[in-house]
Amino acid sequence: MCYDHLLSTLVHLKLLYRAIKVRIYPNPQQCQKLTQVMGAARWWWNYALNLSNQTYKETGKGLTQIALNQVLPLLKKSEETAWLKDCYSQVLQSTTLNLTKAFKNFFDKRAKYPRFKSYHGRQSAQYPQNCQVVENGVKIPQVGVIKASIYRLFDGQLKTVTITKTPTRKYYASLLFDTELETPEVVVTGKVIGIDLGLKDFCITHNGEKTSKYTNPKHFKKHQKNLARKQAKLARKKKGSKSRQKARKLVARVHERISNARQDFLHKLSRKIVNDNQVVVVENLNVKGMVCNHNLAQAISDVGWGMFINFLDYKLQQKGGLLVEIDRFFPSSKTCSNCLYQISELPLDMREWICPSCGTHHDRDENASKNIRAEGIRQLSVLGTRTAAEGGEVRPKGGRKSVLRHSPVSSEAPTSA
Ligand SMILES: [Zn+2]
Numbered sequence: 205m206c207y208d209h210l211l212s213t214l215v216h217l218k219l220l221y222r223a224i225k226v227r228i229y230p231n232p233q234q235c236q237k238l239t240q241v242m243g244a245a246r247w248w249w250n251y252a253l254n255l256s257n258q259t260y261k262e263t264g265k266g267l268t269q270i271a272l273n274q275v276l277p278l279l280k281k282s283e284e285t286a287w288l289k290d291c292y293s294q295v296l297q298s299t300t301l302n303l304t305k306a307f308k309n310f311f312d313k314r315a316k317y318p319r320f321k322s323y324h325g326r327q328s329a330q331y332p333q334n335c336q337v338v339e340n341g342v343k344i345p346q347v348g349v350i351k352a353s354i355y356r357l358f359d360g361q362l363k364t365v366t367i368t369k370t371p372t373r374k375y376y377a378s379l380l381f382d383t384e385l386e387t388p389e390v391v392v393t394g395k396v397i398g399i400d401l402g403l404k405d406f407c408i409t410h411n412g413e414k415t416s417k418y419t420n421p422k423h424f425k426k427h428q429k430n431l432a433r434k435q436a437k438l439a440r441k442k443k444g445s446k447s448r449q450k451a452r453k454l455v456a457r458v459h460e461r462i463s464n465a466r467q468d469f470l471h472k473l474s475r476k477i478v479n480d481n482q483v484v485v486v487e488n489l490n491v492k493g494m495v496c497n498h499n500l501a502q503a504i505s506d507v508g509w510g511m512f513i514n515f516l517d518y519k520l521q522q523k524g525g526l527l528v529e530i531d532r533f534f535p536s537s538k539t540c541s542n543c544l545y546q547i548s549e550l551p552l553d554m555r556e557w558i559c560p561s562c563g564t565h566h567d568r569d570e571n572a573s574k575n576i577r578a579e580g581i582r583q584l585s586v587l588g589t590r591t592a593a594e595g596g597e598v599r600p601k602g603g604r605k606s607v608l609r610h611s612p613v614s615s616e617a618p619t620s621a
Pocket residue numbers: 540541542543544545559560561562563564
């Protein structure tokens with residue numbers, strides 16, 4: 205059951221980190237240095253991943269962060285890989301940390317198995333300290349001040365700076381600040397909303413009074429067609445040719461446009477839902493399990509459910525709200541939200557059904573969102589909280605007794621690590 209998980213969500217008190225992502229404009233020398241550093245970070249990621257895989261095959265155990273970091277000095281001494289010395293050493297150690305995290309996320313079933321990084325993909329390097337925001341720029345060790353348009357800053361300490369380079373050769377810096385504020389205490393007074401993530405619609409919500417459907421933006425399809433066309437063009441180009449390089453860039457640009465449009469949509473929708481509600485109940489999706497079904501695979505990765513749930517989660521944390529994830533095996537579609545009768549089977553293409561027990565006519569998704577909401581409320585009540593839906597002020601057990609503190613600023617920037 206996921207009560208333990210829920211309880212830890214309730215009592216867990218985190219320092220509030222804020223992130224913004226800004227475009228940066230390195231000069232040619234800086235580009236060269238950054239390319240070198242990102243290349244070294246990518247090489248080390250792939251080397252460490254390979255080493256972990258091999259060690260696992262031989263011993264049945266992986267490598268810890270410490271064990272991996274101990275390999276670095278040896279590599280720097282070896283003649284073939286001595287060039288690693290030119291890379292700022294903390295960037296390499298940050299890479300180790302991120303790889304270890306990626307493995308942990310995989311073993312906790314939150315993510316896919318870590319993948320090798322390609323020269324053609326997005327390049328990145330993370331600086332865990334010693335960076336500085338200065339006038340008109342960001343100061344990076346070994347690289348100097350890179351010109352940047354920073355439109356907003358947060359009070360607090362700059363923790364890490366992650367530089368990324370897109371396949372379309374744009375550079376960005378994600379600045380992570382430790383605002384030294386505690387996250388607001390979780391308070392479960394206010395509205396509770398249940399969200400069913402759909403395929404036909406992006407999601408269907410029920411807030412106790414009304415059901416709303418949110419469809420995928422129409423322009424996604426247009427982008428998709430465009431992408432397919434450009435990909436086909438790329439496939440026809442000769443390997444290693446100039447025109448192939450050009451076509452690859454065009455494909456990357458469409459990818460970028462799709463990803464921006466999707467993030468924009470998910471940010472706006474999650475912002476609206478979090479503004480209107482204090483508790484959001486979603487199904488805990490085992491994305492890996494679902495993507496095994498190839499019919500659904502494309503649709504699921506397209507709509508970005510995982511990203512949506514992350515956006516909801518951090519926006520809720522900022523306001524002291526709560527994300528409740530219910531067990532994905534909870535039969536939200538097959539249970540009648542009126543009388544709780546459970547039918548044995550409901551094929552995916554059956555959009556409507558009538559409850560054989562009480563005769564209620566159900567829209568599949570609407571019924572599911574009602575059930576998800578009810579199940580979330582039930583789980584909260586197991587923890588000794590009552591929700592606004594049942595009336596009265598509610599505080600989660602084990603939470604602090606201090607006053608709810610709203611954070612003074614809010615960020616729409618994705619907290620990409
Ligand atoms: Zn019924």
